[in-house]
Amino acid sequence: MIKYLHKYGAPRRFYAISGRVLPWSAVITVILFVSGLYLGLYWAPPDYQQGDAYRIMFVHVPNAWMSMMAYMALALFAAAGYIWNIRLADILAKCTAPLGASFTLCALVTGSIWGKPMWGTWWVWDARLTSELVLFFLYVGYMAVQASIEDPRRAAHASAIVAIVGVINVPIIHYSVYWWHTLHQPASITLTNQPKIYITMLIPLIVMSLAFMFFYLTMLLVRARNEILVREKDRQWVRNLARKIV
Amino acid sequence: MKRQNKRLTFVVVGLVAVSLATWLILTAFQHNLVFFYSPTQVLEGKAPIHHVFRVGGLVEHGTVHKDGLRATFTVTDLRHSLVVHYDGILPDLFRAGQGVVVQGRFAGNDVFMATQVLAKHGANYMPPEVQAELKHSLAMKAKGKA
Numbered sequence: 001m002i003k004y005l006h007k008y009g010a011p012r013r014f015y016a017i018s019g020r021v022l023p024w025s026a027v028i029t030v031i032l033f034v035s036g037l038y039l040g041l042y043w044a045p046p047d048y049q050q051g052d053a054y055r056i057m058f059v060h061v062p063n064a065w066m067s068m069m070a071y072m073a074l075a076l077f078a079a080a081g082y083i084w085n086i087r088l089a090d091i092l093a094k095c096t097a098p099l100g101a102s103f104t105l106c107a108l109v110t111g112s113i114w115g116k117p118m119w120g121t122w123w124v125w126d127a128r129l130t131s132e133l134v135l136f137f138l139y140v141g142y143m144a145v146q147a148s149i150e151d152p153r154r155a156a157h158a159s160a161i162v163a164i165v166g167v168i169n170v171p172i173i174h175y176s177v178y179w180w181h182t183l184h185q186p187a188s189i190t191l192t193n194q195p196k197i198y199i200t201m202l203i204p205l206i207v208m209s210l211a212f213m214f215f216y217l218t219m220l221l222v223r224a225r226n227e228i229l230v231r232e233k234d235r236q237w238v239r240n241l242a243r244k245i246v
Numbered sequence: 247m248k249r250q251n252k253r254l255t256f257v258v259v260g261l262v263a264v265s266l267a268t269w270l271i272l273t274a275f276q277h278n279l280v281f282f283y284s285p286t287q288v289l290e291g292k293a294p295i296h297h298v299f300r301v302g303g304l305v306e307h308g309t310v311h312k313d314g315l316r317a318t319f320t321v322t323d324l325r326h327s328l329v330v331h332y333d334g335i336l337p338d339l340f341r342a343g344q345g346v347v348v349q350g351r352f353a354g355n356d357v358f359m360a361t362q363v364l365a366k367h368g369a370n371y372m373p374p375e376v377q378a379e380l381k382h383s384l385a386m387k388a389k390g391k392a
Contacts (some may be wrong), residue, residue: 049377050371082253083250084250118367119366120335120338120363120364120365121364124281125281126281164261167261168261168264179272181280181282182281183347185366186369188371197370198371
């Protein structure tokens with residue numbers, strides 16, 4: 001299994017395969033975003049309590065989900081790279097961090113914009129908001145460690161520890177609204193219960209969430225391919241590639 | 247032990263240790279992590295009543311009195327309630343039956359002087375027609391029982 005990973009985890013092989021996947025995932029991302037925004041902004045009905053203001057949910061919730069999912073991916077990639085010395089995993093972890101940080105920042109900003117008219121405040125230090133802010137700092141810390149060490153192997157090793165330790169925060173974010181009294185409401189969509197969102201509002205939310213997932217995949221591939229070229233710039237296959245383009 | 251297995255063990259043991267530490271810290275700070283107290287907790291003396299703190303609960307129906315920017319209403323957790331005095335702009339979602347979190351000082355008896363009122367909203371989202379229908383069918387059910 002690990003040997004198999006090493007074979008397909010070879011950056012050169014990944015570069016070839018991802019080159020074929022990339023156009024498809026890019027097209028799917030655009031289609032999902034356009035249809036998701038149309039469904040969310042025009043097709044979905046207004047909310048009984050929040051009117052049209054609730055529509056910010058269609059960007060806030062996918063960003064918040066992705067901020068946590070990207071962190072899980074970051075920790076998994078970092079752990080795989082750390083334990084089994086998979087070079088591709090190191091690269092994927094490094095390329096996930098700025099994406100995850102952006103999702104987190106967008107979730108915080110859109111949440112703040114939503115909070116002002118509905119709750120009556122831009123920000124409160126409740127457990128949900130604070131733990132999401134901590135997630136942002138974890139991403140930033142990971143990136144800082146990455147950037148401060150020049151050797152890619154050593155940078156990956158050191159930053160992997162930050163990524164793995166920080167994963168504790170993900171369940172804390174998720175359960176914060178159940179463990180403590182928070183201003184933030186509990187989850188509307190859970191795996192075990194029926195969603196508390198009406199179906200005509202749920203569909204745009206699902207489409208937008210898929211759009212963000214494919215956006216993450218697309219951007220990850222783009223970033224990872226760049227990183228591979230930079231790291232392997234002295235290899236023959238990269239030189240051949242460069243010669244072909246010039 | 248192979249070096250890979252060593253590293254795997256290190257990661258697993260490390261994660262368990264950090265989880266344990268986090269759990270202990272969160273348990274120790276349980277009281278500081280609470281964003282608001284319920285009226286019952288306040289009246290039982292479990293809230294820091296000599297400092298500024300927050301109370302959360304539902305705005306009781308028929309208790310909201312507004313006079314310009316001055317508002318008086320009752321916040322309840324369905325067991326006990328507090329009379330809240332507030333001077334300022336109420337958030338859009340503020341209405342009877344709505345969840346609110348008020349920040350301010352306890353003024354003794356069951357009176358709370360608020361300096362900030364925040365509205366909570368539930369996890370439910372639905373179109374107004376569906377909400378109206380839901381209300382209607384609930385009312386019918388209640389009638390049937392009575």
